[in-house]
Amino acid sequence: VTTLEDPDTPFAVVDRARMERNIGRLGMRLDKLGVPLRLHVKTAKSLEVAERVHPTGPGPITVSTLAEAEYFADAGYTDIVYAVGIEPHKLARVLGLRRRGVDLQVLLDSTAQAEAVADASARTGEPIPALVEIDCDGHRAGIRADDPALLVIGRTLVDGGAELRGVLDHAGESYYADTPETQRQAAQEERDAVVRAARRLQEAGLSCPTVSVGSTPTAHAATDLTGVTEVRAGNYVFFDLVMAGIGVCAIDDLALSVVVTVIGHRPDKGWILTDGGWMATSRDRGTAVQKVDQGYGVVTDLSGRVLPDLLMSGASQEHGTLSLRTGSTQDLPELPVGTRVRILPNHACATAAQYAEYRVISGDTVSDAPEIEATWRRHNGW
Amino acid sequence: VTTLEDPDTPFAVVDRARMERNIGRLGMRLDKLGVPLRLHVKTAKSLEVAERVHPTGPGPITVSTLAEAEYFADAGYTDIVYAVGIEPHKLARVLGLRRRGVDLQVLLDSTAQAEAVADASARTGEPIPALVEIDCDGHRAGIRADDPALLVIGRTLVDGGAELRGVLDHAGESYYADTPETQRQAAQEERDAVVRAARRLQEAGLSCPTVSVGSTPTAHAATDLTGVTEVRAGNYVFFDLVMAGIGVCAIDDLALSVVVTVIGHRPDKGWILTDGGWMATSRDRGTAVQKVDQGYGVVTDLSGRVLPDLLMSGASQEHGTLSLRTGSTQDLPELPVGTRVRILPNHACATAAQYAEYRVISGDTVSDAPEIEATWRRHNGW
Numbered sequence: 210v211t212t213l214e215d216p217d218t219p220f221a222v223v224d225r226a227r228m229e230r231n232i233g234r235l236g237m238r239l240d241k242l243g244v245p246l247r248l249h250v251k252t253a254k255s256l257e258v259a260e261r262v263h264p265t266g267p268g269p270i271t272v273s274t275l276a277e278a279e280y281f282a283d284a285g286y287t288d289i290v291y292a293v294g295i296e297p298h299k300l301a302r303v304l305g306l307r308r309r310g311v312d313l314q315v316l317l318d319s320t321a322q323a324e325a326v327a328d329a330s331a332r333t334g335e336p337i338p339a340l341v342e343i344d345c346d347g348h349r350a351g352i353r354a355d356d357p358a359l360l361v362i363g364r365t366l367v368d369g370g371a372e373l374r375g376v377l378d379h380a381g382e383s384y385y386a387d388t389p390e391t392q393r394q395a396a397q398e399e400r401d402a403v404v405r406a407a408r409r410l411q412e413a414g415l416s417c418p419t420v421s422v423g424s425t426p427t428a429h430a431a432t433d434l435t436g437v438t439e440v441r442a443g444n445y446v447f448f449d450l451v452m453a454g455i456g457v458c459a460i461d462d463l464a465l466s467v468v469v470t471v472i473g474h475r476p477d478k479g480w481i482l483t484d485g486g487w488m489a490t491s492r493d494r495g496t497a498v499q500k501v502d503q504g505y506g507v508v509t510d511l512s513g514r515v516l517p518d519l520l521m522s523g524a525s526q527e528h529g530t531l532s533l534r535t536g537s538t539q540d541l542p543e544l545p546v547g548t549r550v551r552i553l554p555n556h557a558c559a560t561a562a563q564y565a566e567y568r569v570i571s572g573d574t575v576s577d578a579p580e581i582e583a584t585w586r587r588h589n590g591w
Numbered sequence: 592v593t594t595l596e597d598p599d600t601p602f603a604v605v606d607r608a609r610m611e612r613n614i615g616r617l618g619m620r621l622d623k624l625g626v627p628l629r630l631h632v633k634t635a636k637s638l639e640v641a642e643r644v645h646p647t648g649p650g651p652i653t654v655s656t657l658a659e660a661e662y663f664a665d666a667g668y669t670d671i672v673y674a675v676g677i678e679p680h681k682l683a684r685v686l687g688l689r690r691r692g693v694d695l696q697v698l699l700d701s702t703a704q705a706e707a708v709a710d711a712s713a714r715t716g717e718p719i720p721a722l723v724e725i726d727c728d729g730h731r732a733g734i735r736a737d738d739p740a741l742l743v744i745g746r747t748l749v750d751g752g753a754e755l756r757g758v759l760d761h762a763g764e765s766y767y768a769d770t771p772e773t774q775r776q777a778a779q780e781e782r783d784a785v786v787r788a789a790r791r792l793q794e795a796g797l798s799c800p801t802v803s804v805g806s807t808p809t810a811h812a813a814t815d816l817t818g819v820t821e822v823r824a825g826n827y828v829f830f831d832l833v834m835a836g837i838g839v840c841a842i843d844d845l846a847l848s849v850v851v852t853v854i855g856h857r858p859d860k861g862w863i864l865t866d867g868g869w870m871a872t873s874r875d876r877g878t879a880v881q882k883v884d885q886g887y888g889v890v891t892d893l894s895g896r897v898l899p900d901l902l903m904s905g906a907s908q909e910h911g912t913l914s915l916r917t918g919s920t921q922d923l924p925e926l927p928v929g930t931r932v933r934i935l936p937n938h939a940c941a942t943a944a945q946y947a948e949y950r951v952i953s954g955d956t957v958s959d960a961p962e963i964e965a966t967w968r969r970h971n972g973w
Contacts, residue, residue: 559908
């Protein structure tokens with residue numbers, strides 16, 4: 210039997226029971242709302258994780274890179290949205306995937322991109338389906354739902370030989386909405402923006418079959434998704450301290466952690482040193498802007514029980530520093546050299562990206578040395 | 592001919608001419624100081640980069656993971672210091688490498704570790720050589736040079752059947768020393784601490800052949816290394832904005848960059864969006880605590896010319912935001928969709944770690960589309 214005491218540290222662990230609970234929770238929500246999920250695979254980048262979301266076989270997914278699209282296509286996924294604005298140079302790979310029978314849809318928010326997609330479609334006689342990115346909160350890319358460019362882009366696609374598949378938005382600002390009310394409002398605005406954009410296209414005689422929304426916070430907050438045809442979410446399979454910090458989940462829902470080992474002590478400084486630095490957790494410090502700054506992560510014992518007030522407070526490349534939260538009245542726990550602990554990360558997408566694989570524990574029972582039941586690969590890169 | 596216009600973005604680029612200049616510069620310094628270099632391979636994790644430092648064949652190296660040790664051992668490197676405090680569970684792999692003829696030395700700073708190393712040595716009859724980590728600036732691990740534990744650790748190793756190989760320190764605080772004078776002082780303290788520790792061991796009748804110092808800033812600032820037997824440095828092969836920010840190098844010395852492509856514009860916000868987010872640069876924001884905050888990186892055109900005042904100011908997973916530095920009087924440059932630019936990173940070690948390989952350009956001549964002359968692999972993981 211291999212347990213979390215066995216592989217050399219650091220390594221990434223997935224608690225399957227927690228992950229399945231997270232998957233079940235959103236699944237039930239969306240069932241009630243009557244809108245299907247298009248899993249975003251950018252967080253886990255794992256076929257086995259996607260299999261838990263789509264247990265009856267490949268379903269609709271969202272990708273953040275063409276490498277993900279190719280990897281999932283190899284495993285039989287044929288309904289894929291590439292949800293980063295298309296860069297014309299990448300259309301060759303997009304066409305390559307489409308020729309393999311993958312309904313890969315691209316995203317864009319400018320006439321320049323629409324012209325490039327139309328040109329590639331016309332040149333090859335293969336209409337590439339595109340979604341127009343709508344901006345609902347000024348967070349990142351996209352055009353506003355009432356922007357005159359929307360119809361120009363739509364017509365450029367259709368007239369040029371491409372396919373206008375619909376509209377898509379992402380309430381990126383919802384990651385900073387830290388009350389149920391502001392999250393619900395973000396979900397409402399995310400829905401309203403794409404529905405409005407879709408209506409404008411339809412009123413102009415352009416077809417708009419897909420109306421896509423999504424972010425982990427809004428997917429959990431939405432109460433009305435009338436007019437929406439799909440919800441995208443990915444982080445929720447693992448969740449993380451940033452999501453816990455805004456109340457979308459509890460600490461006990463965090464399904465991804467990193468196992469590290471104590472390699473030293475600095476009692477003069479109140480530090481416990483480990484062999485897990487920022488290479489093991491990433492440099493992500495998402496909770497630094499939240500109400501409670503969790504440093505590089507919350508520390509649990511190997512069984513997953515939180516060690517009160519102990520944080521991973523510092524990191525160099527392969528060294529981590531554990532210390533008590535400022536103002537804590539706890540004593541620094543006794544963790545001799547060789548003791549293993551787990552770090553719950555700020556940002557699951559960033560921490561998972563530091564690894565090529567996950568060790569999987571069932572998570573069904575509490576154990577001092579949880580058994581590793583499987584190893585799941587991740588597919589990194591571009 | 593393949594150029595930086597060809598591979599899909601994002602990807603990492605090494606400018607060989609700059610790298611060789613950096614390697615030559617430190618080589619000349621250390622030649623003058625009469626102390627050999629033990630290259631730290633943790634930054635580049637590349638055999639080809641190490642080959643430029645050790646052109647006549649494998650030389651002494653420092654590693655931050657056993658995966659690096661194993662990778663370089665496979666390529667013929669036999670003189671390796673593993674410069675992260677040893678975790679007893681890893682001694683099995685240490686012994687495995689030693690049995691392959693690799694003189695792998697471990698690092699430690701506690702009697703608990705010394706006992707574990709001595710036990711493994713006695714049990715196998717194979718004395719494992721260990722360096723005692725000395726703390727010269729309170730930065731991270733190590734014991735002070737005058738700590739009574741030094742002699743206890745030394746005797747535990749020797750009496751227990753291991754080998755005391757020497758002492759090692761690292762002036763980690765020198766990364767925050769932003770004047771030539773404070774850097775020189777950090778180098779002096781780094782030298783003094785290990786030399787003092789070595790003398791104490793020798794006076795106690797313990798042998799101490801190795802006296803090892805190192806950090807990129809101190810390696811470039813040291814003026815006297817009497818008593819030191821080797822200098823470790825790794826970041827300097829690439830350098831980065833953090834090193835430029837404290838004056839150890841110029842922006843023109845930065846040999847690592849990331850090529851990204853413009854995918855959109857938000858003129859209302861003064862943003863240019865690219866397909867390179869934090870996955871492409873890492874989340875490292877080392878310059879945030881420096882005099883000049885460079886965001887996620889300084890932007891150059893594809894030839895390497897800095898675009899005045901343009902920074903990568905924001906990042907999500909696969910989106911980067913370029914905008915002008917606060918207070919800039921420049922106009923936002925015209926960068927149409929499809930334009931490629933390069934990002935000079937905060938922290939080369941962290942950015943390089945996001946990639947499995949480097950595209951290499953000669954760097955000898957300025958070109959609008961520099962030719963890719965080679966692809967070099969990196970070895971990530973643990």
